[in-house]
Structure formats: structure tokens, C-alpha cells
Amino acid sequence: MRRPQRATDDLASADAPDAGGQVLVLVGLLILAFNLRPTAVAVGPLLTTITDAIQMSPAEAGILTTLPVISFAAFGALSPAVAARVGPHRTIVVALVLVVLGQAARAVTDSVPLFLLASTFALAGMAAANVLLPSFVRLHFPGRIGFVTASYSVLMGVGITSASVLTLPAADFFGSWRWGLGLWAVTGVLALVPWLRLGRHDTAADKAAVGIQTRIRLADVARTRLGWVMALFFGIQSMHAYCIFGWLATIYQAAGYSQAAAGVYLGITTGVGIPLSFLAPAYAARRARPYGLMVVIVACCAAGYLGLLLAPGHVPWLWAALLALGMTCFPVILALIGLRARTSEGTAALSGFTQGLGYLLASPGPFLVGFLQEVTGSWVAPQIFLVVMTVPLLVMALLACRPRFIEDELRL
Secondary structure: OOOOOOHHHHHEEEEEOOOHHHHHHHHHHHHHHHOHHHHHOOOOHHHHHHHHHHHOHHHHHHHHHHHHHHHHHHHHOOOOHHHHHHHHHHHHHHHHHHHHHHHHHHHHOHHHHHHHHHHHHHHHHHHHHHHHHHHHHHHHHHOHHHHHHHHHHHHHHHHHHHHHHHHHHHHHHHHHHHHHHOOOOOOOHHHHHHHHHHHHOOOOHHHHHHOOOOOOOHHHOOOHHHHHHHHHHHHHHHHHHHHHHHHHHHHHHHHHOOOOHHHHHHHHHOOOOOHHHHHHHHHHHHOOOOOOHHHHHHHHHHHHHHHHOOOOOOOOHHHHHHHHHHHHHHHHHHHHHOOOOOOHHHHHHHHHHHHHHHHHOOOOOHHHHHHHHHHOOOHHHHHHHHHHHHHHHHHHHHOOOOOOOOHHHHHH
């Protein structure tokens, strides 16, 4: 394998965009980030309504809550190679089209198989865009990785919170759960506007900068310790995130809260983390070893689970807020992906391996939570499982905080 380029060589290969072009890219990244989670999150507040309306079984509901991580694993790892062939900006356009069509289709169907298929299409688009985001940051903003990652993490958090809080009221206002889901197809159309323009300007340098086929392949990253640490860290935190997105509202309802109240608490879990989604990755980018930050984040996650398990009838907003603090693992690891590579090519390869394998490892989590509840008839066992899984989360987080670069490990 050829020796990987240094960051200066990598940047020299791409045309430097003017200030107006950078603004357009930044706007495109932010509005894209807003649309990267509603497809997965919007189902949670309406899960009981949807399963009753289209006669979805508990096992099929478990598959639905697991689909995000399965889709991200299956399609996310392919996106850098697709971007290297057709162009990164055009790949985002295709991804957004899949999101819009998938969201719209599942809002109108009465068929469980078609609902799951439409969800898969929408989630495939989300997966492709999600994996490419760190490479776009490295490609267009190499000197401001922490700031730009923090900025789009905030918009991602706003998208999560909006989907958590607004989906149910929209469904109630229009008189159908279909409108609650269909709302997010409309926001996807709006996100397409800047990317349709950006998609016309893909260059050979852009393709090479996000591609993994020329020098650094996923198989190469698989030979490194850093690649596996990042993938395990990403996988465990994704398992926690998607269990929360898929089941938290249902857990609150089982504890005696109304569907509307459960949606609000899920909104707290996603909303409180918005300012932290900006502060945490920016802080991590300025520290060589942000160990203390990760200890605090994971401790809050464990405390939120324990509070909901032991005292669900007391201060329910506090347990939701603590889980929100725990979920800031996600923007931190996105920043770490960009900081653990010297080049945008290395970033793309590390991102593809980390997220592809990570989501695959996370995929059994939401299904297992649903299975444990169905077998035991209680949410106690699933919540104990989530508490236990904060231990490996902390271990992987601390290992990922050690400063090293994927290109350096590939030279060994």
C-alpha cells in the first residue's frame, strides 16, 4: 500500500472554495444535519398508535426500532466508495431524495412490509449522508473541525428534538399519525435546495478526498487498533441512543405517563443535549485527552437509567435530562473521527469503518430490549441491561480519547 498523504498534500489536491462557496457548504451541512434523525426518531412518540393502526406485531415493532442501526451499518459503509465514484455532493443529493421518498411512502401505506421497506429507504439515505459528514468537514473546513462539527451537531440535536416534540402534536392537529410522519418529508425537500446547487460542482479532487478506494481501504482500517476502538465506542453509544429513541417514550408510558407526557420527556432527552452538542465536541477538540469529559457524560447516562428504573414516578424530567447529557457521546465521537486522521481520505476511511461496523454492532440492542420486555412482561430487565452496558461504553470512550492517527498506525 502506498504511503498515505499528509494533510497538506491532501488539501492541496482540492480546489479551495471562495468565501461564498464555504458559506453555501456550511448552510448545506447544517440543514442536512437537521434532517439526519427525524426518520429514526419520529416513530418513537407514535409507535403505539402506528402498531395499532397497521396491526404491527411486537416482533415487527422490534424490527422497526432496530432498522436505524441495521440500515446505518449496511449502507453507511458503502457511502465513501459511492461518493468516490459519483461525487460526494451528488451522493448527498441522492441520499436526501431517498429520505424524502421513504418518509412520504411510509406516511401513506397501510402495509407493514411496505412501511418497513419505506423506512429502510429513508434510513439508507440518512446512513449515507451521516458517514460522509466528517469527510466534508475535513475537506472544506480542515482548520475548524471542532467548531464545524459542534455546529452541525447542534442542528442534529435540534432535528432530534423537533421530531420528538412536534411529531405527536402535528398528528393530533391534523387528525392522523400519517401527518406526523409526513411532516419530515417536507423538511427533507427543503434540505435538497442547497445540495442541488452543490451537486453540480463535484470535481475529481472532491471524489478522491472522500474516497477510500485509492490508498486507504476499510480492510486497512480493520488492521488497526484505533479503528476497532472507534468502532466499538461508536457501536455501544449508538446502541444506547437508538434504544432511547425507540423505547424511552414507551417506558415512560409503562410507568403511568400519558402518550403526550412521554413525548415531552423524550423531547427533554433530545433537547437538553442541544447546547452540549456544541460545547462537548468543541471542548474535546481542544484537549489532547478529554478523559474527564467522558467520565462525566457516561456517569450521567448511568444515573438517568437508574433513576428511571428505581424512581420513575419522581422527577421524571431529571432522568430524561441526565440521559440527554449521556447522549452527548455522539457529537464527541464525530469530532474524534475527524481528529484521529491526518487527511480527509483517512477521515473517510475511519468514518466508514467506525460507523459501518459500529452500527452493525449496535443493531441487536433495540431488538434485545424489546425482546427482554416481551419475555419478562416488564421493563425492569431491559433497563438493567442498559445500566450494565454503560460500563463498556466508558472503557471504549477512554481508549478513544488517547491521541493517535489512523495513518500512523497504517505505517506500522
